[in-house]
Amino acid sequence: xxxxADWVDNERLITQSNEFMSSHTDSKPWTVPALAEAKHEGRRxxxxxxxxxxxxxxxxxxxxxxxxxxxxxxxxxxxxxSTLPVTVADMVYHTRAxxxxxQRALLVADLPFGADATPERALEASxxxxxxxxxxxxxxxxxxxxxxxxxxxxxxxxxCSHLGLTPQSVLRLGGYxxxxxxDAAERLRADARAVVEAGASLVVLECVPTPVAAQITxxxxxxxxxxxxxxxxxxxxxxxxxxxxxxxxxxRPKFVKDFLAEGGSVAGAIQAYAAAVRxxxxxxxxxxxxx
Ligand code: KIV
Numbered sequence: 001x002x003x004x005a006d007w008v009d010n011e012r013l014i015t016q017s018n019e020f021m022s023s024h025t026d027s028k029p030w031t032v033p034a035l036a037e038a039k040h041e042g043r044r045x046x047x048x049x050x051x052x053x054x055x056x057x058x059x060x061x062x063x064x065x066x067x068x069x070x071x072x073x074x075x076x077x078x079x080x081x082s083t084l085p086v087t088v089a090d091m092v093y094h095t096r097a098x099x100x101x102x103q104r105a106l107l108v109a110d111l112p113f114g115a116d117a118t119p120e121r122a123l124e125a126s127x128x129x130x131x132x133x134x135x136x137x138x139x140x141x142x143x144x145x146x147x148x149x150x151x152x153x154x155x156x157x158x159x160c161s162h163l164g165l166t167p168q169s170v171l172r173l174g175g176y177x178x179x180x181x182x183d184a185a186e187r188l189r190a191d192a193r194a195v196v197e198a199g200a201s202l203v204v205l206e207c208v209p210t211p212v213a214a215q216i217t218x219x220x221x222x223x224x225x226x227x228x229x230x231x232x233x234x235x236x237x238x239x240x241x242x243x244x245x246x247x248x249x250x251x252r253p254k255f256v257k258d259f260l261a262e263g264g265s266v267a268g269a270i271q272a273y274a275a276a277v278r279x280x281x282x283x284x285x286x287x288x289x290x291x
Contacts, residue, residue, distance in 0.1 A: 030065055030106035032136065032158045032201050038065075038234070039223040045235025046274045047108075047225055048243060051077050055240060055266075056098040060105045062270035066225075067102060068138065068237060069094050071110040072167070076241040076248055083167050086112040088125045092132045099133020108160050108202070109134035113168045116140075119151035126157045138204065140166035142191035146198045153199030161195035163188060164229065165207035176253070178228070178289050180208045185215075192216045192224075204237065205229040207253070209289045228255035230288040236277045243273060255287045 038045055047066040050056040051073045059067055073094055074086040088111075095109045109132075115125040116139050126137045136158040139145055149159050164179045180188040189212070192203055203224045205213045210230025217224045217233050226233030238256065241248055244266070245258030259276075263269030276282035 029104050032106070035106070035202055035223050036221065039221075044278050044280070045223055045225060046277045047235055047237035048270070048273070049073075049237070049240045050098050051094045051240070053097045053101045056105075057101045058266050059270055060102050062267050063274040064105050064270060065235070066237075067098060067105045067107050069098055069107070069109040069134070070138075070239065071112045072239045074112075075250065076239060076246075079249070082170050084113045084170070086110075088112060088115050088128060091115075091125075092128050095129055095132040095134050102133075106136065107134050108136045108138055110138045116145060116148050119148050122148045122152060123155060123157070126152055130157060136160050136201065138162050140168045142194050146194055149195055149198040149200055159200045160202035160204060160225075161192075161200040162204040162206065163191055163195065163208075164205045164213075167206075176207070178207045178209065180212045181291065185209070185212045188212060189216055189219060192220060196220050196222055205233060207255070207289065209291050211291070226283070228253060228283075228287075228289060231280055231283055236282065238273070244269065254289065255283055257282065257287055 035045065045065045046063060047068055048059050048064050049068045049070040049072060050059055051069060056067055069091060071083040071086040071091065074080045074083040091109055091112055099107055109129045111122060111125055116122040129137055137152065138160040139149060140162045142163065149161060152159050165176060167176065170176065188208065195203060201222055203220060203222060205216060205224050205226050207228040210232065213224065213226055213229035214232035223234035225235040225237050227237050242256040244260045259269040259273045263272040
């Protein structure tokens, strides 16, 4: 398990950890407070999904800051049409596998469809994910989810909110489409402020026009992580299988780039992605929605 089971008993490590909270470096493990600090210092955050120990080890060793166990595993690992069939038990299984090897990256796990339908259900599922090794849970949407975010944060569970295209809303939306265009931009900005007021420490923005994501990023004191949201977010995330150029069986979204073709190996691809996110060259206009 990350940092060892007796970590909290070791005074020396606690001191080092406190120092780390005010000065994060590449070799030290990420913490939740260090994320806002990175935003403040203008350091971009590199995030990818992983679902097993092998890839998690590769991401951790090659400069990825945050690993997401996305419920995208329903599509890319289990072969479903959507993320809706994924269960809490599935998420716990994959969280345990990934957590067993991470040394440095912060581990975020999705609350799957329905697990955040009430604050009580969300708390029960989040406790299972944290006990499996997650350090933050991700929740899609705002609206009634604000109460869920507040309920978890008040109980010491760090939360990442996911706005814009929320894949768990696929039935209502009728497909996977860009969100926040036209009049919907102001609603999205208000939702982003509201999830942060409710306590979210991180906000994923998926399939949002570049200028809207840029405004939201400027509005918020916590980092935004974009996926199809342009270059102005505080960090970027991609689904591992997309980033490796694997055919997911679905139409390839505009924001996906095959980094394996560029990097030549899994390690090379991760390093190329991390470098491109940090220097702001990914995503470029070809991999973003201008409006
Ligand atoms: O499930 C997932 O992998 C995600 C990313 C697309 C952000 O939520």
